Amino acid sequence: MTRVLAAISGAGGLIALLLAAAQDSTGPLAVRAFGLLVVLAAMLWLVRPVELSKWPSTVVAGGLSTVGAVLLLSQLDSITPAAGFWGATVAAWALAWLFVERLASIESRRQLIAWSLRLLIPLLFGVWLLVIWELCTRGLGVPQVLLPSPSAIGARMVSSTATLWADFKQTFLHAVLIGYALGCGSGFLIALLIDRSPFLQRGLLPIGNLVSALPIVGVAPIMVMWFGFDWQSKAAVVVVMTFFPMLVNTVAGLAASGAMQRDLMQTYAAGYWQTLFKLRLPEALPFIFNALKINSTLALIGAIVAEFFGTPIVGMGFRISTEVGRMNVDMVWAEIAMAAVAGSLFYGIVTLVERMFTFWHPSIRN
Amino acid sequence: MWPVIVVITGIVVIWYGSAVMLNKPFQHDMYKRANVENVSFSQLLGDTLNQERPVLPAPHQVYQELYKTTVEKKITSKRSLIYHSWITLSTALSGFVMGTLLGILLAVGIIHNRALDKSLMPWIIASQTIPILAIAPMIIVVLNAIGIQGLLPKAFISTYLSFFPVAVGMVKGLRSPETSHLDLMRTYNASAWQTFWKLRLPASLPFLFTSMKVAVAIAMVGAIVGELPTGAVAGLGARLLAGSYYGQTIQIWSALVMASVLAACLVGLVSLGNRWVLARMGASA
Numbered sequence: 001m002t003r004v005l006a007a008i009s010g011a012g013g014l015i016a017l018l019l020a021a022a023q024d025s026t027g028p029l030a031v032r033a034f035g036l037l038v039v040l041a042a043m044l045w046l047v048r049p050v051e052l053s054k055w056p057s058t059v060v061a062g063g064l065s066t067v068g069a070v071l072l073l074s075q076l077d078s079i080t081p082a083a084g085f086w087g088a089t090v091a092a093w094a095l096a097w098l099f100v101e102r103l104a105s106i107e108s109r110r111q112l113i114a115w116s117l118r119l120l121i122p123l124l125f126g127v128w129l130l131v132i133w134e135l136c137t138r139g140l141g142v143p144q145v146l147l148p149s150p151s152a153i154g155a156r157m158v159s160s161t162a163t164l165w166a167d168f169k170q171t172f173l174h175a176v177l178i179g180y181a182l183g184c185g186s187g188f189l190i191a192l193l194i195d196r197s198p199f200l201q202r203g204l205l206p207i208g209n210l211v212s213a214l215p216i217v218g219v220a221p222i223m224v225m226w227f228g229f230d231w232q233s234k235a236a237v238v239v240v241m242t243f244f245p246m247l248v249n250t251v252a253g254l255a256a257s258g259a260m261q262r263d264l265m266q267t268y269a270a271g272y273w274q275t276l277f278k279l280r281l282p283e284a285l286p287f288i289f290n291a292l293k294i295n296s297t298l299a300l301i302g303a304i305v306a307e308f309f310g311t312p313i314v315g316m317g318f319r320i321s322t323e324v325g326r327m328n329v330d331m332v333w334a335e336i337a338m339a340a341v342a343g344s345l346f347y348g349i350v351t352l353v354e355r356m357f358t359f360w361h362p363s364i365r366n
Numbered sequence: 367m368w369p370v371i372v373v374i375t376g377i378v379v380i381w382y383g384s385a386v387m388l389n390k391p392f393q394h395d396m397y398k399r400a401n402v403e404n405v406s407f408s409q410l411l412g413d414t415l416n417q418e419r420p421v422l423p424a425p426h427q428v429y430q431e432l433y434k435t436t437v438e439k440k441i442t443s444k445r446s447l448i449y450h451s452w453i454t455l456s457t458a459l460s461g462f463v464m465g466t467l468l469g470i471l472l473a474v475g476i477i478h479n480r481a482l483d484k485s486l487m488p489w490i491i492a493s494q495t496i497p498i499l500a501i502a503p504m505i506i507v508v509l510n511a512i513g514i515q516g517l518l519p520k521a522f523i524s525t526y527l528s529f530f531p532v533a534v535g536m537v538k539g540l541r542s543p544e545t546s547h548l549d550l551m552r553t554y555n556a557s558a559w560q561t562f563w564k565l566r567l568p569a570s571l572p573f574l575f576t577s578m579k580v581a582v583a584i585a586m587v588g589a590i591v592g593e594l595p596t597g598a599v600a601g602l603g604a605r606l607l608a609g610s611y612y613g614q615t616i617q618i619w620s621a622l623v624m625a626s627v628l629a630a631c632l633v634g635l636v637s638l639g640n641r642w643v644l645a646r647m648g649a650s651a
Contacts, residue, residue, distance in 0.1 A: 001479070001481075097481065100481045100484075100485050101480075101481040103481075103484075104480040104481040104483070104484045104485070105480060105481075117484075118484070121481075121484040121485045122484070122485050122486075122487075122488035122489060124485065125485035125486065125489060126489065145511065146508055146511055146512065147508065199369050199372075200369070200373070201369075202369040202370070203369030203370050203372055203373035204369075204373055206370055207370065207373060207374070207377075210630055213579070213580075213583040213629055213630065213633050214583070214625070214626040214629050214630070215583075215586050215587040215590050215622075215625045215626065215629055217587055217590065217591060218590060218602075218606055218618075218621070218622045218625055218626075219622065220606075221606050221607070221609060221610030221618050222615070222618055222619070222622075224610065225421070225610065225613070225615065226421065297494055301498075305591055305594075308594050308607075309607070309610050310610070320501075320504065324504055324507050329504070329508075332504055333504075336496070336501050336504070339496065340492075340496040343496060344492055344496075
């Protein structure tokens with residue numbers, strides 16, 4: 001894999017070098033220099049005149065790809081991309097992959113290094129995705145209406161924070177959070193009730209399983225009709241969407257404790273509530289958190305989709321559908337970016353809480 | 367079996383009860399306007415359950431609408447629910463197939479390449495916290511602008527939603543063979559390809575089918591939502607949107623029931639496939 005990537009980057013560098021050199025003397029010196037460096041580095045990996053140890057080659061790959069990214073991004077300001085631009089892009093991208101490949105093969109005993117590597121590698125991937133996006137949209141002159149560049153989206157986010165915040169408050173803080181709390185809470189309570197009756201368990205579980213496979217977002221128009229245009233109807237959709245995953249998972253979780261453990265509780269003469277709080281609920285926590293995690297993404301989806309069926313003039317779903325109509329695509333992407341960040345944070349917080357509460361579970365201890 | 371039937375009966379009874387409760391205020395209003403007084407309870411009951419645009423349609427109204435739009439209409443008619451269902455179904459299925467293939471491909475890449483595993487996996491998880499359904503109108507408009515129309519843009523949304531469970535499940539499944547089994551393959555001097563084909567893939571099939579059940583259900587959701595921004599032309603999502611514009615509650619409910627039946631059938635089909643494949647492989651269950 002290393003050799004293939006080195007070959008690709010070398011070829012890209014060579015193309016960049018030749019094309020930039022073929023241009024007249026005003027041709028970009030920086031691209032030429034970058035091409036030359038990449039070709040030399042690729043030779044180092046492919047021909048191996050001197051045997052490189054692990055670290056220097058990692059540093060070379062990382063350093064060169066970063067230089068390449070900065071250089072290419074600075075080239076974007078000129079009206080037409082310099083000759084050899086795309087060759088250099090391919091070279092820099094292959095080098096970045098090589099860098100990641102190298103980083104991934106590092107096995108460190110030190111907790112801190114291993115931890116930061118686990119964070120750094122996906123981060124690099126994300127940054128490079130943005131760089132390629134920027135290079136492609138601006139380098140190829142993709143119209144703003146189709147796909148705005150990340151920098152344009154960022155500028156838009158900064159310039160319209162007030163609107164974004166209002167939408168966030170309407171959709172996330174009202175509809176999503178309230179709906180999520182109500183849906184998960186009622187699902188949990190009903191699950192506790194069902195758990196007391198084996199008859200209901202056998203009757204409701206198959207139905208609950210079926211319902212969680214159904215396209216529940218479809219109730220959105222009904223809820224909008226019943227509860228009006230404001231956030232209450234969106235919260236209602238979220239409640240319906242989050243209820244069944246919670247119900248099914250909690251019931252399954254409450255059944256998870258073993259017969260031996262329950263027998264032990266019985267020999268202690270523990271009552272229903274004691275057994276529930278000391279044995280069965282802790283045992284059910286991984287299942288409950290599973291539902292909470294599933295629901296965190298479902299809730300956002302439900303709230304945003306429900307806004308397509310009628311809203312007051314604020315809200316993330318509303319903004320997305322109207323700004324698409326007005327061809328303000330950068331605003332749409334700004335909303336999407338905000339939704340993505342909010343969704344990821346929500347999920348991340350639930351995961352953190354899960355780690356705090358289920359620290360004893362094997363999947364977290366490893 | 368009995369508990370399920372009892373619970374379903376209970377749900378239907380509750381449904382009728384709430385239909386009466388929710389439709390009553392409007393019915394009283396109607397009586398007042400028509401200057402009808404001393405309405406008997408049985409008449410009130412009958413009227414609330416047979417309104418034209420009820421707040422909550424009664425089950426038999428939904429059933430009648432379903433019967434009218436499936437059996438009595440020609441399939442080619444735009445009023446036929448079968449016509450709309452087919453559009454949604456074909457979108458969901460093509461998205462599901464593409465998503466499953468993409469998920470399997472990603473999973474294979476992830477277990478064979480460390481760099482991919484470390485850099486891609488967190489993003490695959492993060493990708494699902496992005497509410498793609500919110501981006502659906504965007505994607506459809508953009509793809510329309512570059513000339514991709516019809517089924518594909520909607521199918522892409524289903525693809526995006528359904529690749530995730532498959533990718534995650536397959537990674538788990540392909541890694542499920544025990545170390546001793548992998549060691550055995552090594553003592554046979556099996557290549558990576560042979561290990562994959564003879565050990566990892568068969569071991570991953572139960573995981574694949576479990577994820578495919580989730581994926582097919584979610585592909586259906588994607589197809590329905592994908593139909594919303596195109597302006598209610600065709601499909602079950604369009605029926606929902608049109609129904610909500612014109613207050614046709616019975617139409618909304620019948621589309622919803624149809625979508626649910628379709629989703630349940632799809633999941634059932636995948637389970638059947640699961641059983642068939644596992645039986646062919648000689649699994650005991």
